[in-house]
Amino acid sequence: MDFALTDEHRMVQQMVKGFAQKEVSPVIKEYDRKQAMAPFILPRMAELGILGICLPVRYGGQGMDYIALGLACEELEAVDSTLRVVMSVHMGLNSMALLQWGTEEQKERFLAPQARGEKIACFGLTEPGAGSDVAAILSTAKRDGDIYIINGEKMWISLATKADHALIVARTDLDAADPHDGLSAFMVELNRDGVTSGDIHGKLGVRAGSTGWIAFQDVEIPAENRIGEEGEGFKIAMSSLDNGRYTVAAGATGLIRASLEASLRYAQERKAFGREVGKFQLVQQKIAHMVQSYEAAKLLYLRAGWMKNQGIRNTCETSLAKWFATDASFDAASEAIQIHGAYGYSDEYDVERYLRNAKGAVIYEGTSEIHQLIQAGYALEYRDNVPLRCELPAFDDDIWQKEQ
Amino acid sequence: MKIVVCVKQVPDTAAKVVVEDGQVTWGDAPLVINPWDEYAVETALLQQEAHSGDVTVISVGDEDAKEALKHALAMGCGNAILISDPGLENADSLVTSQVLAAAIQKIGDVDLAFFGRQAIDGDVGVTAAQTARVLGWPSLTLVSAISELDPVSSSIRVERSVEEGRQVVEGKLPAVVSVIKDIAEPRYPSFMGIRKASRAEIPVWSVAELGAEVSDPVVSWPEISNPPKQEVITEIISGGSPAEIAETLAEKILETKVL
Numbered sequence: 265m266d267f268a269l270t271d272e273h274r275m276v277q278q279m280v281k282g283f284a285q286k287e288v289s290p291v292i293k294e295y296d297r298k299q300a301m302a303p304f305i306l307p308r309m310a311e312l313g314i315l316g317i318c319l320p321v322r323y324g325g326q327g328m329d330y331i332a333l334g335l336a337c338e339e340l341e342a343v344d345s346t347l348r349v350v351m352s353v354h355m356g357l358n359s360m361a362l363l364q365w366g367t368e369e370q371k372e373r374f375l376a377p378q379a380r381g382e383k384i385a386c387f388g389l390t391e392p393g394a395g396s397d398v399a400a401i402l403s404t405a406k407r408d409g410d411i412y413i414i415n416g417e418k419m420w421i422s423l424a425t426k427a428d429h430a431l432i433v434a435r436t437d438l439d440a441a442d443p444h445d446g447l448s449a450f451m452v453e454l455n456r457d458g459v460t461s462g463d464i465h466g467k468l469g470v471r472a473g474s475t476g477w478i479a480f481q482d483v484e485i486p487a488e489n490r491i492g493e494e495g496e497g498f499k500i501a502m503s504s505l506d507n508g509r510y511t512v513a514a515g516a517t518g519l520i521r522a523s524l525e526a527s528l529r530y531a532q533e534r535k536a537f538g539r540e541v542g543k544f545q546l547v548q549q550k551i552a553h554m555v556q557s558y559e560a561a562k563l564l565y566l567r568a569g570w571m572k573n574q575g576i577r578n579t580c581e582t583s584l585a586k587w588f589a590t591d592a593s594f595d596a597a598s599e600a601i602q603i604h605g606a607y608g609y610s611d612e613y614d615v616e617r618y619l620r621n622a623k624g625a626v627i628y629e630g631t632s633e634i635h636q637l638i639q640a641g642y643a644l645e646y647r648d649n650v651p652l653r654c655e656l657p658a659f660d661d662d663i664w665q666k667e668q
Numbered sequence: 669m670k671i672v673v674c675v676k677q678v679p680d681t682a683a684k685v686v687v688e689d690g691q692v693t694w695g696d697a698p699l700v701i702n703p704w705d706e707y708a709v710e711t712a713l714l715q716q717e718a719h720s721g722d723v724t725v726i727s728v729g730d731e732d733a734k735e736a737l738k739h740a741l742a743m744g745c746g747n748a749i750l751i752s753d754p755g756l757e758n759a760d761s762l763v764t765s766q767v768l769a770a771a772i773q774k775i776g777d778v779d780l781a782f783f784g785r786q787a788i789d790g791d792v793g794v795t796a797a798q799t800a801r802v803l804g805w806p807s808l809t810l811v812s813a814i815s816e817l818d819p820v821s822s823s824i825r826v827e828r829s830v831e832e833g834r835q836v837v838e839g840k841l842p843a844v845v846s847v848i849k850d851i852a853e854p855r856y857p858s859f860m861g862i863r864k865a866s867r868a869e870i871p872v873w874s875v876a877e878l879g880a881e882v883s884d885p886v887v888s889w890p891e892i893s894n895p896p897k898q899e900v901i902t903e904i905i906s907g908g909s910p911a912e913i914a915e916t917l918a919e920k921i922l923e924t925k926v927l
């Protein structure tokens with residue numbers, strides 16, 4: 265067993281940290297207040313290659329492994345969750361699904377421009393009436409010769425108004441005995457006729473990001489835009505979540521670290537009753553908990569990343585990492601505010617933003633309740649990993665680096 | 669165009685550098701490439717991009733210094749060389765410059781050697797000039813812009829930022845150039861660069877291999893101590909209007925007799 269990061273991993277950490285700290289950190293409060301995404305974020309992440317970090321070079325990616333993706337997410341969310349959300353949807357939920365399920369032609373057409381950051385990608389599963397209960401999806405895709413006609417509405421979609429491509433799940437078989445089996449997945453170019461979208465304002469957190477709705481009215485897409493077979497939509501969505509949740513887990517770990525670091529600074533600076541507040545044991549207890557959850561969250565996500573590298577199915581481990589890290593990040597941010605006292609309650613400091621951002625992650629990509637069901641399900645052997653027709657390819661240095 | 673850039677591995681700017689038992693320590697703070705040297709690497713790469721050629725990054729230090737070299741490789745430098753020797757443990761800037769000069773000569777046919785203005789650990793800021801002196805090359809220090817570089821006529825024109833203002837200086841190649849922040853914003857390492865750097869086998873040269881004539885250090889540190897602790901009291905002045913705040917502030921300043 266080797267717990268050491270490689271030089272390559274450490275340099276990735278430094279590079280992504282440099283970008284987030286130098287370029288985003290100074291302006292994040294301003295955009296969070298404005299409830300808008302800073303316009304330079306996506307082009308800059310594209311230019312730096314972050315949007316294609318763990319995709320093979322021959323598809324326009326940077327050829328790094330899945331651990332590098334996790335480390336990048338940790339650094340991004342240590343500055344702001346909205347940066348990591350970009351990686352969750354563009355990379356985890358969409359691009360990695362194409363890598364796993366897409367045909368060569370689909371990889372050329374969709375994955376390559378996404379890996380190069382020329383096209384931004386999002387993931388549309390949730391609907392106004394269907395969140396945790398994916399089988400309740402009402403959007404439809406009706407086959408008509410060489411095309412599908414899409415109708416329906418997706419809700420709470422990250423990057424809804426920024427993305428060029430959406431991976432969506434819609435119902436193709438209205439009569440399937442098990443409604444899960446009636447779902448299929450499609451790549452939809454969002455500039456097609458009949459697509460409209462908008463952002464949701466007044467969110468508690470991730471205010472410097474875009475979260476919105478996308479509506480499809482008689483949107484025609486070629487049949488070649490279907491990912492996988494008809495009826496595989498649920499499986500594809502769930503396997504996408506194995507990757508999206510990994511980025512969320514890694515990001516939440518960064519949020520715990522940011523809460524811890526802010527708390528350490530403040531506790532050594534603020535004085536009460538004649539000494540720095542860090543000297544009080546009740547404050548120390550909060551800090552000790554943050555250290556504990558940071559270290560545990562990190563180990564959990566790195567294990568999931570390692571399993572991805574090896575090509576080992578990691579639904580259970582990734583779910584555990586996501587559940588633990590997001591719950592712990594909410595607690596850490598809340599305790600960080602407590603350590604900051606009234607100052608923490610103001611947006612003069614970062615910790616209130618951490619708390620507002622942390623709350624989202626215990627809801628999206630499987631609520632904490634859903635993850636508890638998953639964990640208990642595996643433990644009680646009510647659940648098992650059913651092999652997939654297409655598994656996420658294991659990381660292979662040579663294959664990832666090949667130009668052709 | 670053959671370019672060398674000299675870099676040093678130093679404690680991170682955020683590190684708390686203190687004296688403990690007569691020794692300087694920065695605890696377990698990470699070591700990084702000297703931030704000023706990143707500007708030198710950036711300048712070297714920009715010149716390479718403009719005039720083609722290659723950039724070799726060199727460092728005098730122990731095994732740790734390979735990290736600084738790898739950072740420069742990841743930014744885009746073509747080659748890296750570490751100069752490491754137990755005899756260099758107490759090297760001062762004179763010794764370091766003799767070693768660097770010997771390495772630059774061993775590399776051979778170098779047109780330009782870039783340095784950062786100073787290293788943030790020692791903060792001495794003379795290594796570039798001393799290296800130029802040892803090499804017998806023009807020393808262009810505190811450069812904020814390279815306005816002209818002509819490899820054909822072997823000439824360079826730079827702007828220096830000096831206390832009196834801006835100074836335009838011309839020189840002949842080969843030359844030593846030390847740069848300041850205004851020169852160009854250092855790029856981040858690229859993922860491709862990171863991959864290359866992490867796989868790079870960095871050659872290590874000893875002083876004997878360089879055939880360098882190295883003097884004894886002329887600077888020694890007989891005793892070092894922490895600066896006296898300063899108590900800083902912060903007070904935030906509030907008030908109903910900017911004018912009121914300014915008035916209270918003015919009164920406070922007068923009260924403390926700092927003006």
Ligand SMILES: Cc1cc2nc3c(=O)[nH]c(=O)nc-3n(C[C@H](O)[C@H](O)[C@H](O)COP(=O)(O)OP(=O)(O)OC[C@H]3O[C@@H](n4cnc5c(N)ncnc54)[C@H](O)[C@@H]3O)c2cc1C
Pocket residue numbers: 353386387388389390393394395396397419420421422423470475624627628629630631632633634637
């Ligand atoms: C900021 C943000 C960004 C998002 N981005 C995306 C995106 O990019 N793409 C996308 O498709 N979706 C996205 N979502 C939607 C998100 O995935 C859903 O909100 C989430 O799956 C929960 O669904 P819901 O909101 O409909 O809650 P519901 O499913 O209605 O759940 C309501 C409550 O009931 C609980 N509950 C539900 N079922 C069970 C059960 N079986 N057992 C126990 N408790 C249960 C839930 O845990 C929750 O507490 C985003 C949401 C947010 C807040």
